[in-house]
Structures are given as C-alpha cells and as structure tokens.
Amino acid sequence: MSGTTARTIDGGRDTADPLVSGILAPVRCYEVQLRLAELGITHLVEVGPAGHLAGLARRTVPDLEARTVAQPDDPPAWSRSTARSGHDLGPPPVTVVRRETDGRTLAPPTGDGSDPPPPAWCRVMTLPVAIAGLGAHLPARVVTNGDLAEVLDTSDEWIRSRTGIRERHYVAADEATSDLAAHAGKAALADAGLGVEDISAIIVATTTPDHTVPGTAPLVAARLGTEVAAFDLNAACSGFLYGLRVGSAMVATGEGPVLVIGAETLSRIVDHNDRSVAVLFGDGAGAAVLVPDAGASMGPFELGADGVEPSMLWTCAGGSRTPVDDAVLEAGTHFLTMRGGDVYRNAVSRMTQAARGVLERAQLGVDDIDLFVGHQANVRILDAVVARLGLDPARSHVTVDRHGNTSAASIPMALTDARDAGRLSPGDTVLLAAFGAGLTWAACVLTWNPTAAAGEGG
Numbered sequence: 055m056s057g058t059t060a061r062t063i064d065g066g067r068d069t070a071d072p073l074v075s076g077i078l079a080p081v082r083c084y085e086v087q088l089r090l091a092e093l094g095i096t097h098l099v100e101v102g103p104a105g106h107l108a109g110l111a112r113r114t115v116p117d118l119e120a121r122t123v124a125q126p127d128d129p130p131a132w133s134r135s136t137a138r139s140g141h142d143l144g145p146p147p148v149t150v151v152r153r154e155t156d157g158r159t160l161a162p163p164t165g166d167g168s169d170p171p172p173p174a175w176c177r178v179m180t181l182p183v184a185i186a187g188l189g190a191h192l193p194a195r196v197v198t199n200g201d202l203a204e205v206l207d208t209s210d211e212w213i214r215s216r217t218g219i220r221e222r223h224y225v226a227a228d229e230a231t232s233d234l235a236a237h238a239g240k241a242a243l244a245d246a247g248l249g250v251e252d253i254s255a256i257i258v259a260t261t262t263p264d265h266t267v268p269g270t271a272p273l274v275a276a277r278l279g280t281e282v283a284a285f286d287l288n289a290a291c292s293g294f295l296y297g298l299r300v301g302s303a304m305v306a307t308g309e310g311p312v313l314v315i316g317a318e319t320l321s322r323i324v325d326h327n328d329r330s331v332a333v334l335f336g337d338g339a340g341a342a343v344l345v346p347d348a349g350a351s352m353g354p355f356e357l358g359a360d361g362v363e364p365s366m367l368w369t370c371a372g373g374s375r376t377p378v379d380d381a382v383l384e385a386g387t388h389f390l391t392m393r394g395g396d397v398y399r400n401a402v403s404r405m406t407q408a409a410r411g412v413l414e415r416a417q418l419g420v421d422d423i424d425l426f427v428g429h430q431a432n433v434r435i436l437d438a439v440v441a442r443l444g445l446d447p448a449r450s451h452v453t454v455d456r457h458g459n460t461s462a463a464s465i466p467m468a469l470t471d472a473r474d475a476g477r478l479s480p481g482d483t484v485l486l487a488a489f490g491a492g493l494t495w496a497a498c499v500l501t502w503n504p505t506a507a508a509g510e511g512g
C-alpha cells in the first residue's frame with residue numbers, strides 16, 4: 055500500500071494473498087486497519103469484485119474515498135470525497151490491488167445466512183499471545199483407590215485397569231471452587247512475575263461454580279483484589295481450552311494480560327455411593343496468564359459442541375429445567391451421571407478429530423509435536439487418542455493417575471505439572487485437546503515460551 059504516489063500492483067499474488075488473508079483474520083484485520091490509518095491514504099481503488107479492502111479502509115480512515123472497480127482501467131469517480139472535503143484534491147494517489155488469486159474470489163459476508171462456508175485456510179489463525187505463567191492448586195485431602203474400596207464395592211485393581219487413576223484430591227467441607235481458583239490464579243501471576251494490577255480480565259472455566267448466581271470469577275477477582283472484568287465459562291471438561299480461545303482473542307485485540315483459570319470441585323456433584331462415577335473424579339484448579347507477545351503463536355484452535363444428547367454426561371436436575379425438590383433429592387438426579395461406554399467412544403473420536411483439525415490447519419505433522427497434553431479423564435482415552443494420531447506415547451503427559459478427572463482444571467494442572475517436570479522447553483510445539491459434557495470438544499497448538507527461545511538463540 056502506498057499513500058503518497060499512484061502505483062498499480064497488477065496480478066501480484068504475493069501482494070494480494072497476505073492482504074486477503076489479513077483482512078479475513080480478525081487480528082490481522084486490526085493490524086491492517088492500523089496500517090491504513092498510519093499511511094495517510096486519501097484515495098484507494100480496489101479491483102473487485104469483493105471490495106474487502108475498500109470497505110475496511112472506508113470504515114477505518116475518516117474522509118478516505120474508497121472505490122471498487124471491475125477492471126484496473128475503469129476510472130473511479132471521486133466526486134463524493136471532493137465534495138465532502140471541499141478541496142480540489144487533484145489527481146488522486148491510487149493503490150490498486152488485484153484481488154483474484156488462483157481463481158479464488160472472496161465476497162464479503164452478508165450475514166444473512168446465505169454465505170458459503172469460508173475456505174478452510176481462512177480459519178488458519180494464530181495469535182501473538184504467550185502463556186507467561188502457570189499455576190496449580192490441589193486441595194490437601196488425598197483419596198486413594200484403597201480409601202474408596204473401603205466404602206464402595208470397587209477395588210484398586212478395577213479402577214487402575216479401567217482408568218489409570220491411583221488417587222485424587224477432595225476439597226474440605228469449608229472449601230469451594232473459588233478458593234482453589236484463587237490459589238491457582240495467584241500462583242500463575244507469581245510465576246509470570248505480574249501483579250493483579252497487570253491483568254485486564256479473569257476467566258474461570260468451571261462446571262462446579264460456588265453458586266448458580268453470581269459467577270465464580272467475580273469471587274476470585276475479589277480474592278485477588280481486583281475489579282477487572284471477571285466471568286465464568288462453562289464448557290465442561292473443554293472449558294479451559296474454550297477459555298484460552300476467548301482469553302487469547304482478548305489479549306490479541308488489546309485488552310492486556312488475561313488470567314484464565316480452570317477450577318473444579320467435582321467431589322461436590324458426584325454421588326459417593328455410585329461406584330461407576332465416584333471413582334473417576336477429583337478436585338483442583340490450574341491457571342495460565344496470557345500476555346501479548348509478538349514472537350508467540352497461540353492457535354489455531356478447533357472448538358465444537360453437540361448438545362443433542364446432553365444426558366450422556368450430566369447433572370439432570372438442579373438447573374432451570376428441573377429445579378431441586380424433594381423428588382429430585384429422593385431420586386438423586388442432581389448428581390452427575392453418565393453412560394460410560396458412549397462417553398468413552400465420543401471422547402476418543404472427538405479429541406482425535408479436533409487434534410487432527412488443528413494439526414492440519416497449522417500444517418504440522420504429529421512428529422512436530424513436542425508435547426501432547428490431553429484432557430486427563432482416563433489413561434485409556436489418552437492412549438487411544440495418542441495411538442489414533444500416530445503420536446509417540448512418550449510425548450503425552452499424564453497426570454490422571456494422581457489427579458483423577460478434574461474437568462476444566464485438568465489441562466492447566468497437567469501443563470503446570472509438565473513444566474515443573476522439565477518437559478517444556480522454550481520453542482516447543484504443544485498440542486492440547488479436550489472433550490467434555492455437552493458434548494464439547496476443543497484442541498489447539500501453541501508455541502511454548504518462544505521469546506525465551508529467541509533470547510537463548512541470540
């Protein structure tokens with residue numbers, strides 16, 4: 055783009071491709087807007103048919119005259135700008151961008167439902183966002199398989215062979231989700247070397263909030279001593295990755311550092327007399343501080359949901375559809391129930407699908423992945439996903455043996471555990487994948503601490 059001289063760039067794929075992809079990606083779009091404003095362009099002609107750049111420029115630069123023409127030789131009419139400014143602008147400085155690239159033409163979305171799906175490459179998006187700090191918190195009480203076998207018709211052998219779980223942690227009677235979340239959040243901030251005054255928002259991913267109203271995040275914010283934006287996000291066990299997606303977008307569009315926490319007290323919603331569920335779950339919290347980092351790469355992400363069969367894994371009662379009453383308490387339908395086999399099959403296929411999706415978009419092979427941190431529900435599920443992806447099992451980090459399934463807390467706790475175990479080196483490519491009630495699923499790739507890697511190299 056040139057703002058000072060008339061210049062025609064004709065048939066230049068090298069010029070058109072970055073511009074088109076830039077305009078279609080929200081963060082790049084923002085950068086293009088900044089650049090347009092900086093260049094001081096007064097007139098712009100885009101060779102159609104779509105007119106993305108002209109439309110964007112018109113919205114960005116006050117008094118800019120932008121036109122879309124069918125052919126480079128078509129004369130644009132400038133009268134409106136001249137009339138509006140009241141000055142004779144003379145021959146306009148013109149930048150012409152030919153937009154056809156390999157026969158792909160992109161029309162601006164109408165938003166009326168008639169738009170064709172975007173080409174897959176439009177969804178390739180990485181954000182200049184890094185995880186600057188990690189933290190985790192487990193409640194003190196450890197519950198082993200042996201402890202459960204004393205009160206339930208189960209055994210250490212059954213639990214280990216079906217799930218890989220050896221022990222899990224439970225909150226004390228006076229502890230709640232926000233307590234775990236605040237501890238993990240503080241630890242992540244300290245790890246990042248930031249104070250609470252440095253963050254712009256707190257997202258708490260949880261499916262076991264302290265209360266139905268208010269959200270848990272404002273309580274955590276109060277515990278940390280801040281009044282920044284604070285909200286809950288419930289995507290069950292996929293919640294932390296959904297939180298990363300939302301938080302990274304906030305950071306990349308200028309909000310400043312965001313604290314994303316996954317925190318759960320699943321021991322509060324399982325029926326401790328139901329051996330098919332009680333042995334699987336645990337409590338805990340993990341947190342990550344997201345910061346802008348020009349050298350970093352977070353994403354692409356793949357998020358999905360299918361709510362057709364919520365009863366596959368749910369607490370039936372306790373919400374607006376079935377409020378708690380005596381009949382609910384009698385039947386115990388406010389407890390978590392699931393169809394284990396169906397959940398298992400869906401978990402394996404959806405996590406694999408989501409992971410493959412992000413690898414494809416990121417143009418990475420499995421061998422490019424230095425560490426895989428999957429949702430820690432069950433070691434058999436993790437092993438099956440790893441096998442289907444063709445990933446080296448040694449690159450999969452496992453904490454479910456010590457934590458049980460901690461839903462939205464599992465991935466940030468496992469990431470923290472991996473980092474503490476020395477399994478994350480600057481510049482590593484990390485694959486995250488999750489699956490949960492809803493159904494929901496999510497995956498993303500990110501580069502671990504790229505700035506430190508650059509510093510080491512230089």
Ligand code: COA
Pocket residue numbers: 207208209212213216217291329330331333334392393394395397398401431432459489490491
């Ligand atoms: N101890 C002993 N026996 C148990 C038990 C326990 N804790 N829980 C269930 N059983 C029994 C069942 O009653 C059933 O008995 P039956 O055959 O007499 O009816 C039997 O074990 C089922 O065994 P099996 O078919 O070998 O179990 P499985 O291989 O399907 O494993 C799960 C069961 C729950 C471990 C498995 O389905 C699973 O991991 N599902 C996904 C759960 C999950 O991760 N959910 C969260 C996703 S985010």
